[in-house]
Amino acid sequence: MGADKIDTNQTVNAFTAGTKPPLRTAPMSTGNIFARLAALLLATAASASDCLSIQNASQHVGETKCVTGKVLRVKVGAKGVHFVDFCEDQMSCPFTVVVFHSDLKDVGDVRRLAGQMIEIHGPVKLYNGRAEIVLTRVSQLTNGSTLIPPLPKNYDVEKQGHYSAGRIRPTKKPAKTYTPPNSTATYGNEADANDEPPH
Numbered sequence: 001m002g003a004d005k006i007d008t009n010q011t012v013n014a015f016t017a018g019t020k021p022p023l024r025t026a027p028m029s030t031g032n033i034f035a036r037l038a039a040l041l042l043a044t045a046a047s048a049s050d051c052l053s054i055q056n057a058s059q060h061v062g063e064t065k066c067v068t069g070k071v072l073r074v075k076v077g078a079k080g081v082h083f084v085d086f087c088e089d090q091m092s093c094p095f096t097v098v099v100f101h102s103d104l105k106d107v108g109d110v111r112r113l114a115g116q117m118i119e120i121h122g123p124v125k126l127y128n129g130r131a132e133i134v135l136t137r138v139s140q141l142t143n144g145s146t147l148i149p150p151l152p153k154n155y156d157v158e159k160q161g162h163y164s165a166g167r168i169r170p171t172k173k174p175a176k177t178y179t180p181p182n183s184t185a186t187y188g189n190e191a192d193a194n195d196e197p198p199h
Contacts, residue, residue: 051119054086054095057131058124066121066142067095067133071113082110084118084135098127099135106137108148116147 051066052059069086076082080101087093097120099110119142122133135141138148 054093054131057095057133058126060124061126061131062124064121064123066119067124067131068117068119069095070117071115073114074111080104084110084113093130095131095133097133097135103134103136104151107135108138108150110135110148112148118142118147 051068054067054069057065057067071084071086072088073085074082075085075090082099082101082104083090084097084099085093086095090096099107104110120133120135121140121142122135124131124133126132133140141147
């Protein structure tokens with residue numbers, strides 16, 4: 001009982017003096033350390049990836065969300081609009097990402113997203129009965145700057161995604177010209193007759 005009074009008095013005196021009382025902790029076993037570390041990692045992963053799957057995106061139209069999915073391909077539509085597809089059948093897919101040609105300079109070469117797992121942040125919109133996010137800048141993608149390189153300088157949107165350094169064409173052959181025969185020229189025996197000296 002006297003030892004308890006001393007501990008309490010030391011705690012009170014330490015608190016009023018502005019120092020912390022000594023903590024009594026039980027030594028942690030290796031199993032406890034791994035259990036706490038695993039719980040911490042799971043909590044961090046859950047908070048870091050609060051992204052919706054592409055199937056759940058349509059339930060959050062009008063909200064700014066993060067959507068995650070694996071990109072199967074990137075298609076180029078009319079007027080250079082790029083569609084990032086997550087499903088084999090684009091029309092039955094519940095979600096898509098759209099990049100307008102005017103935003104490609106700020107986004108980069110989105111064709112490089114094919115085959116990658118991405119997380120995209122932005123307002124979820126409904127277009128033709130399907131949820132979509134319009135990608136206007138690379139910062140909307142988690143680690144976007146490492147996923148997408150800038151567009152090649154010679155990228156031509158008007159050719160709907162095709163670009164090249166130019167075409168090599170064979171040189172044109174000069175057009176054949178017809179020259180009329182020389183009227184003063186002599187041919188055959190006429191030349192011999194004219195070349196004889198007069199008699």
